[in-house]
Amino acid sequence: MTEDDEQPQAEAADETPGESLFEAPPMGEQERMVEAMLFAASEPVTSRELEARMPHGCDAAEALVHLRKRYEGRGVHLVRVGEAWAMRTAPDLGFLMTRETVETRKLSRAAIETLAIIAYHQPVTRAEIEEIRGVSVSRGTVDQLLEMEWVRFGRRRMTPGRPVTFVVTESFLDHFGLENARDLPGLAELRAAGLLESRPRPEGAPEASEDEDAEEAVQTGQSELFED
Amino acid sequence: MTEDDEQPQAEAADETPGESLFEAPPMGEQERMVEAMLFAASEPVTSRELEARMPHGCDAAEALVHLRKRYEGRGVHLVRVGEAWAMRTAPDLGFLMTRETVETRKLSRAAIETLAIIAYHQPVTRAEIEEIRGVSVSRGTVDQLLEMEWVRFGRRRMTPGRPVTFVVTESFLDHFGLENARDLPGLAELRAAGLLESRPRPEGAPEASEDEDAEEAVQTGQSELFED
Amino acid sequence: MTDEDASDNVTALSTVADRLEAEALVVDVDGYEGPLDLLLTLARTQKVDLRKISVLGLAQQYLAFVEKAKELRIELAADYLVMAAWLAFLKSRLLLPPDPEEEGPSGEELAAHLAFQLERLQAMRQAAAQLMGRDQLGRNFFARGQPESVQQKKRVVYSATLLDLMQAYARIRTRDEFRPFVMDRDKVFTMEEALDRMRGMIGFAGTWTDIQSYLPDGWDEDPVKWRSATAATFAASLELVKEGKAELRQSEIFAPIELRRREDRRD
Secondary structure (H helix, E strand, O other), X not given: OHHHHHXXXXXXXXXXXXXXXXXXXXXXXXXXXXHHHHHHOOOOEEHHHHHHHOOOOOOHHHHHHHHHHHOOOOOEEEEEEOOEEEEEEOHHXXXXXXXXXXXXXXXXXXXXXXXXXXXXXXXXXXXXXXXXXXXXXXXXXXXXXXXXXXXXXXXXXXXXXOOOEEEEOHHHHHHHOOOOHHHOOOHHHHHHXXXXXXXXXXXXXXXXXXXXXXXXXHHOXXXXXXXX | OHHHHHHHHHHHHHHOXXXXXXXXXXXXXHHHHHHHXXXXXXXXXXXXXXXXXXXXOOOHHHHHHHHHHHOOOOXXXXXXXXXXXXXXXXHHHHHHHOOOOOOOOOOOHHHHHHHHHHHHHOOEEHHHHHHHXXXXXXXXXXXXXXXXXXXXEOOOOOOOOOOOEEEEOHHHHHHOOOOOHHHOOOHHHHHHXXXXXXXXXXXXXXXXXXXXXXXXXXXXXXXXXXXX | OOHHHHHHHHHHHOOHHHHHHHHHHOOOHHHOOOHHHHXXXXXXXXXXXXXXXXXXXXXXXXXXXXXXXXXXXXXXXXXXXXXXXXXXXXXXXXXXXXXXXXXXXOHHHHHHHHHHHHHHHHHHHHHHHHHHOOOOEXXXXXXXXXXXXXXXXXXXXXXXXXXXXXXXXXXXXXXXXXXXXXXXXXXXXXXXXXXXXXXXXXHHOOOOEEHHHHOOOOOOOOHHHHHHHHHHHHHHHHHHHHOOOEEEEEOOOOOOEEEEEOOOOOO
């Protein structure tokens, strides 16, 4: 309070240090004070406010310079907010400030089939995927695979319309523990390993309707994504 | 991203460190992470919680040792609170903080004494508190301490009636700047003087009888609170 | 009963000789946290270490206090009176030689326990004071003023195994191989179709005719269609025989199967 009143005099005293009644604390101590105040403050504090709360003769601005340097590269930074100062966690550590709850879900049948076709036939166009699956591929399905970073765009096919192709990514290989998509076992090997389902679903209507996304995607203009 | 993805696996891998896919970040980086997380939190955080939020392979306990050293003598300290850790301003700088001071509710003399008895004698039953104070403990007193989260229920005493016991909480330790309930001032001396023993009352010595509060408490069903 | 009333009365009624003692007593009973607290306050007036306290003296002090309270018509809570009665009993125990026939703890034991209780209460009071004298959070040291909350984020991770992937692929690629299991309508000639066709033709089959000639047009080129049509036509022929409308014959194994209209009924 009184320090507040004294502030203009303090500045004056700087010019005539002899008149100061109190020795200001050492700069290291002033830095500690600023550190503690900024830590405990519920909102950014101006250097004027800081100085007002510090003992007579302190130089908050200088203490802030030292403090800012001290926190450089640390997990916490001293940042300027308008005219005021605040301590903030380093932006690169933001990921620590979120606690994620992870829920694992099985990929849909449409997604896993699309993914399988891309893996076995890459680079493969959307039209080719549809031909192999026998149903249209919904935009959502491909978006999901792209978002999961298991699939990415490959080169355009040098055919009329220059369709985009899809290929699998490194993180796909990582996830499935493959060195290379070529390592995927062929049909004969799958059969030998007993991996072929003994009774596939009858072809036709049931599957097409199961892929509800596809119908929706057709309506909502999947062409935007796949045909340019 | 990928480290994030791996987090659930990371826990499993803890048991078999050889399987770790990712190199833990350097210790300096781990220290930054712990610093940021503790800075961001107003409540103490356990090293286990810290580690759960850090990338795979991190050692929060070691990072805490480094961090504590780094903040020695600073305006802000790393303090231990029971099993948890927190950043707190240095007590000698309290005078700067008048603005942040929150008027804490005045505790009654009965509440303060009850709190002290619980802290020094924990785990302690209500009957034992009454025996020490020579009066019955009103429900309001215990309620207040429970509500402040300075006191919680401990294990039941394995004596007839299986009375509930009271113990102090981590937030009690935090409030009074104690690492541990063993650090209570004068605890060793009191123990040495035999003043923390519960000495059976010789036959014929008067029991603490009900005071008004207690009578009220009985009417309003303290038994719910204390006897089951 | 208020503080003032009590102290006025005391001042008015007490003798000079009693005043010193009374000073310790001039407090309304509500100010005490029970008889033990009152005893502790009285004990302090002895100005000795609690371990060296004269319990007998203390009992006398307490009883005097209670007497005074009665004189002043201060209504004492029941537990103060219980304590008074007990202290009177203790006093007699301490003053009289021990009765060898009496059981239970001796006066000294009871006195020692009372002294222990007082000392323990005193110790707890001091501990409480020490505790409250510590640096306290929010008073002397402070927590983060602007805590950054930890966001709870729910993230869905989709999983698939290599097996899922391979099975999915196998499922797609082997669909065609299972054709026989699929009723492929355009290559199937059903028995019903064959029967319809033959019913219309049987009237003209007066002579033995190879059932192959009953196959529909164009069904003899594709082997799959041929087989289906042959089977259906044969089945339909058997049905006609069963109905008594036709006869079948085969001269030898693998020879053509011949069919003709059954004339018997008309004859």
